[in-house]
Amino acid sequence: MRRVVITGVGLNSPLGNSYDKLYESLRDSKCGISYVKEWDEIANLNTKVAGVVKDLDFKAIPRKFRRSMGRVAQLSAISTSQAIADAGLTQEQLSSKRCGLAFGSTMGGNETMFEYVPEVKQNMSFRGQNSMAFLKMMSHTVAANLAQMFEIKGRNIPTCSACTSSSQAIGAGYESVKYGMSDIMICGGSEEHHYLSAGVFDVMGAATSKYNDTPEQSSRPFDKSRDGLVVSEGSGALVLEELEHALARGAKIYGEIIGYATSCDGSHITTPSKEGMEHVMRSSLEDANIEPDAIEYINAHATATARGDIAESHATHTVFGSQTPVSSTKGHMGHLLGGCGAVESIICLITLNKSFLPRTLNFKNLDEECAPINILGKNVQRESEVVMSNNFAFGGINTSLIFKKFKA
Amino acid sequence: MATQEEVYSKIKSVLMDEFEVEEDDISMEVNLFTDLELDSLDAIDLMVTLDKELGIEIKTEEMQDMRTIQDVCDFVLASVSVDE
Numbered sequence: 001m002r003r004v005v006i007t008g009v010g011l012n013s014p015l016g017n018s019y020d021k022l023y024e025s026l027r028d029s030k031c032g033i034s035y036v037k038e039w040d041e042i043a044n045l046n047t048k049v050a051g052v053v054k055d056l057d058f059k060a061i062p063r064k065f066r067r068s069m070g071r072v073a074q075l076s077a078i079s080t081s082q083a084i085a086d087a088g089l090t091q092e093q094l095s096s097k098r099c100g101l102a103f104g105s106t107m108g109g110n111e112t113m114f115e116y117v118p119e120v121k122q123n124m125s126f127r128g129q130n131s132m133a134f135l136k137m138m139s140h141t142v143a144a145n146l147a148q149m150f151e152i153k154g155r156n157i158p159t160c161s162a163c164t165s166s167s168q169a170i171g172a173g174y175e176s177v178k179y180g181m182s183d184i185m186i187c188g189g190s191e192e193h194h195y196l197s198a199g200v201f202d203v204m205g206a207a208t209s210k211y212n213d214t215p216e217q218s219s220r221p222f223d224k225s226r227d228g229l230v231v232s233e234g235s236g237a238l239v240l241e242e243l244e245h246a247l248a249r250g251a252k253i254y255g256e257i258i259g260y261a262t263s264c265d266g267s268h269i270t271t272p273s274k275e276g277m278e279h280v281m282r283s284s285l286e287d288a289n290i291e292p293d294a295i296e297y298i299n300a301h302a303t304a305t306a307r308g309d310i311a312e313s314h315a316t317h318t319v320f321g322s323q324t325p326v327s328s329t330k331g332h333m334g335h336l337l338g339g340c341g342a343v344e345s346i347i348c349l350i351t352l353n354k355s356f357l358p359r360t361l362n363f364k365n366l367d368e369e370c371a372p373i374n375i376l377g378k379n380v381q382r383e384s385e386v387v388m389s390n391n392f393a394f395g396g397i398n399t400s401l402i403f404k405k406f407k408a
Numbered sequence: 409m410a411t412q413e414e415v416y417s418k419i420k421s422v423l424m425d426e427f428e429v430e431e432d433d434i435s436m437e438v439n440l441f442t443d444l445e446l447d448s449l450d451a452i453d454l455m456v457t458l459d460k461e462l463g464i465e466i467k468t469e470e471m472q473d474m475r476t477i478q479d480v481c482d483f484v485l486a487s488v489s490v491d492e
Contacts, residue, residue, distance in 0.1 A: 063428045130453040
């Protein structure tokens with residue numbers, strides 16, 4: 001069987017814009033969430049906090065590519081550019097038909113949509129509309145723009161499934177390499193910060209509002225005093241490569257993907273299903289051909305909503321019991337939506353390479369309705385060989401990825 | 409009535425602000441496509457911006473023969489003159 005390794009990573013997040021910076025921020029228990037002053041002007045939006053990406057030079061993306069990118073695609077272009085440089089891929093390798101792309105986001109460019117639609121509707125005319133708006137708004141804007149910028153000629157799989165967009169991208173990339181369709185897959189996802197995303201969760205009562213005055217305490221996964229998620233932005237990109245291909249070119253290897261599963265609850269549009277979550281974790285273990293006790297750390301999806309955290313804790317407990325260390329890094333940075341699966345996968349690589357398990361920031365007292373899983377309230381220095389990353393999305397879409405420390 | 413100089417100045421500022429073309433690369437003779445490396449979508453967006461700034465409406469088929477900044481200037485001046 002072909003083995004799949006990770007040979008490059010790139011990211012931008014509320015916790016920093018590189019693998020090293022992300023590690024340092026987690027190690028130092030930094031929080032990337034802040035008050036969004038502009039949201040004061042929006043009536044009936046209760047949540048006022050978000051994790052925003054800072055210090056990026058968008059002009060570094062050549063205009064001929066940037067012209068069709070909204071912020072969501074620009075964040076992806078920068079993370080992907082970083083991952084490709086990190087992997088040391090040549091243009092010839094990138095443009096080989098054996099190199100593909102899998103990338104997603106919940107929405108296309110929200111900001112563009114907010115300018116375009118009201119103007120057209122108000123005037124009942126397309127006069128004055130430029131040719132780029134649709135290319136920035138369309139559902140697969142990220143995958144389409146990345147493919148042209150990096151001249152990708154292999155398969156292109158846009159994975160636009162909200163909070164599982166980037167974990168499904170990594171899964172699709174893993175399966176493409178494992179089953180021989182590609183030798184290299186560039187995978188990830190992204191989301192841009194916008195009050196539309198925050199408002200959607202706010203209306204459903206799923207966004208935090210009690211901690212607007214103390215933003216760094218607002219995201220509290222699994223804690224009994226949590227009151228909802230923090231909507232954030234960011235992008236993660238990973239270069240997946242077939243092991244022999246990577247070894248032949250002397251690539252640096254961050255870790256190996258040994259298991260992946262995706263499944264659907266097929267029930268309620270938003271209510272999470274403990275059974276669905278349990279099923280996807282067991283399927284991923286089965287794909288990796290390992291038992292639950294082989295998993296030494298779990299990066300939970302846990303967004304700090306009431307129902308989601310409870311369901312996930314019970315699913316995790318049923319499969320793994322009370323000993324396996326679990327944390328949700330959304331306490332540090334909020335919920336990156338389409339970007340979370342990729343950035344959290346990179347955190348899993350950090351756990352393998354830095355012998356470091358991050359805490360759940362702001363977690364103090366476990367909600368009595370949660371199952372008694374081993375949620376890390378403090379950082380732990382510990383070597384791990386095999387770790388899991390789980391994500392769940394609206395529509396009952398579930399993903400589970402398993403990463404292993406690389407050994408030849 | 410707009411002068412050629414005024415229209416050229418407007419086109420120049422749009423090319424610099426919206427299309428990030430360097431000032432030194434702009435002159436009446438330059439070809440939008442071969443010299444400035446714009447493409448057909450950029451050409452549409454150039455005219456959309458000029459429409460917003462100068463109120464000249466243009467159909468896609470009318471742009472097919474435009475190559476140089478001089479061509480764009482001539483078209484804009486003719487359109488303004490017709491409108492008046």
